[in-house]
Amino acid sequence: MAECVDRYTEMVRAKTATGALAPGSAEVYARDVHTFADLAGPDRVLDDLDGADVDEVLLRFARKPDGRRARDGVPDGGAAPLQSAASQARFRRSVSAFFQHAAISGWVQLNPMLAVTVRPKQRGGLRAERRALTSEQAAGLVGAARELSTDQRRRGRSDQRTELRDALIVLVLAAVGPRVSELTGANSEDFFVNAGTRYWRIFGKGGRTRDVPLPRPVAQVLDAYLAEGRPLLDRGLEPKALLLSWRGRRLARGDVQAVIDRVLARVEPDRRRSVTPHGLRHTTATHLLAAATDMDAVRRVLGHADLSTLGRYRDELPGELEAAMRIHPLLGRDDT
Numbered sequence: 001m002a003e004c005v006d007r008y009t010e011m012v013r014a015k016t017a018t019g020a021l022a023p024g025s026a027e028v029y030a031r032d033v034h035t036f037a038d039l040a041g042p043d044r045v046l047d048d049l050d051g052a053d054v055d056e057v058l059l060r061f062a063r064k065p066d067g068r069r070a071r072d073g074v075p076d077g078g079a080a081p082l083q084s085a086a087s088q089a090r091f092r093r094s095v096s097a098f099f100q101h102a103a104i105s106g107w108v109q110l111n112p113m114l115a116v117t118v119r120p121k122q123r124g125g126l127r128a129e130r131r132a133l134t135s136e137q138a139a140g141l142v143g144a145a146r147e148l149s150t151d152q153r154r155r156g157r158s159d160q161r162t163e164l165r166d167a168l169i170v171l172v173l174a175a176v177g178p179r180v181s182e183l184t185g186a187n188s189e190d191f192f193v194n195a196g197t198r199y200w201r202i203f204g205k206g207g208r209t210r211d212v213p214l215p216r217p218v219a220q221v222l223d224a225y226l227a228e229g230r231p232l233l234d235r236g237l238e239p240k241a242l243l244l245s246w247r248g249r250r251l252a253r254g255d256v257q258a259v260i261d262r263v264l265a266r267v268e269p270d271r272r273r274s275v276t277p278h279g280l281r282h283t284t285a286t287h288l289l290a291a292a293t294d295m296d297a298v299r300r301v302l303g304h305a306d307l308s309t310l311g312r313y314r315d316e317l318p319g320e321l322e323a324a325m326r327i328h329p330l331l332g333r334d335d336t
Contacts, residue, residue: 001037001040001041001042001043001044001045001046002037002042002043004046004102004107005033005034005036005037005042005098008033008098008101008102009029009030009033009034011101012026012029012030013026013030028090028094029094029097029098032090032091032094032095033094033095033098035061035091036057036061036091036094036095036098039057039060039061039064040053040054040057046102046107046108047107047108047109048181049108049112050112050115050179050180050181050278051112051113051114051115051116051117051276051278052115052179052278052281053112054095054099054112054113054115054116054118055116055117055118057095058088058091058092058095058116058118058126059118059126061083061088061091061126062082062083062088062125062126063082063083064082064083065081065082066081066082066083066084066087083125084125085120085121085125088120088125088126089120089125089126092118092120092126095113096113099111099112099113100113109252109253109254110252110253110254110257114257114276115180115276115277115278115279117131117278117279117282131275131276131278131279131282131283132279132282132283132285132286132287133273133275133279133280133283134273135287136271137271137272137273137275138174138283138287139271140267140268140271140272141170141174141263141264141267141275142170142171142174142175143267144170144263144264144266144267145166145167145170145171145174145263146167146171146217146221147266148163148166148167148263148266149163149164149167149168149171149221149224151163160232160233160246161229161232162229162233162246162259163229164221164224164225164228164229165225165229165230165233165243165244165259166259166262166263167221167225167263168218168221168222168225168229168243169183169243169256169259169260170259170260170263170280171217171218171221172200172214172218172222173256173260173277173280173281173284174280174283174284175214175215175217175218175284176200176212176214176218176284176301177280177281177282177283177284177285177301177302178202178281178303179204179205179277179278179281179303180253180256180277180278181253182202182203182204182303183243183256183277184243184250184251184252184253184255184256185203186200186202186241186242186243187240187241187242188226188230188240188241188242189240190202190203190242191214191222191226191242197213197214197219198213198214198218198219198222198223199211199212199213199214200212200214202303204303205303206305208303208305210300210301210303212300212301230242230244233245233246233248234248235247235248236248237249238250253277256277257276257277260275260276260277260280261274281302284301284302285298285302285310288301289310295307295310298310
């Protein structure tokens with residue numbers, strides 16, 4: 001992280017010599033990316049950051065006191081005002097420009113800004129934008145994936161068929177909500193059976209692991225992929241990797257979005273909405289919580305260290321308040 005920021009800062013300041021950038025603008029860019037590195041952790045690997053990590057840094061910046069701004073009536077030693085909405089929006093633009101350059105330079109495989117949910121609002125600065133699919137949209141995507149897993153129409157060469165793999169990717173993302181790096185980093189040996197239930201041992205952030213049981217429909221597609229789909233793609237190049245490209249290489253994070261888009265193309269237009277892998281993580285959390293699933297269980301499924309993190313993943317669903325009032329625990333069910 002620190003090395004990339006230093007190289008980017010040198011590039012930005014060099015633009016002032018050619019007149020491509022004003023010196024003041026160059027210093028603002030440099031200050032913002034150094035602040036981003038400090039908040040994210042200068043020792044982290046830049047390519048390990050995903051949309052959720054950038055979201056967290058943007059929101060931490062929004063809550064960071066602005067020592068340059070004085071507030072009338074605040075005595076010495078008093079709390080400095082927070083970042084203004086304009087400063088928050090500018091910081092996000094600086095971070096976005098940094099990652100655009102990082103993607104072009106090959107420092108990151110996938111620009112994490114594509115999965116960022118935090119957007120500048122006209123009032124109040126940066127706020128998270130709704131990312132979860134509605135029930136109808138999620139059902140359309142999941143239904144298309146399940147149909148793809150049973151599609152008997154074989155297209156193209158037999159050693160390049162990816163129907164089962166693509167169906168598995170979408171079903172796992174929608175049902176379990178892993179980070180995209182956890183999914184692409186998964187190995188076949190990470191899946192095991194205990195007391196008749198399929199589990200996935202996920203190696204998550206901070207060296208933490210969690211064992212997540214797979215819903216039966218997902219487990220069935222996984223078993224079919226391991227028995228029929230993966231052997232077709234296996235060239236012996238990545239013997240442990242669960243998800244393989246048709247060339248036999250471990251699937252990259254950028255490939256996952258292309259898979260989602262292909263499955264989305266099979267969904268009816270009125271139920272279709274573009275979504276990222278991180279948006280499906282929001283979808284998992286939102287629908288599990290809306291179904292009154294225990295919050296700690298949802299936290300453990302998603303791999304969050306703290307319950308408070310769930311608040312960023314919980315989106316409001318259309319009609320959920322009306323549904324809650326129809327089955328009020330004190331008044332009984334209202335089916336009228």
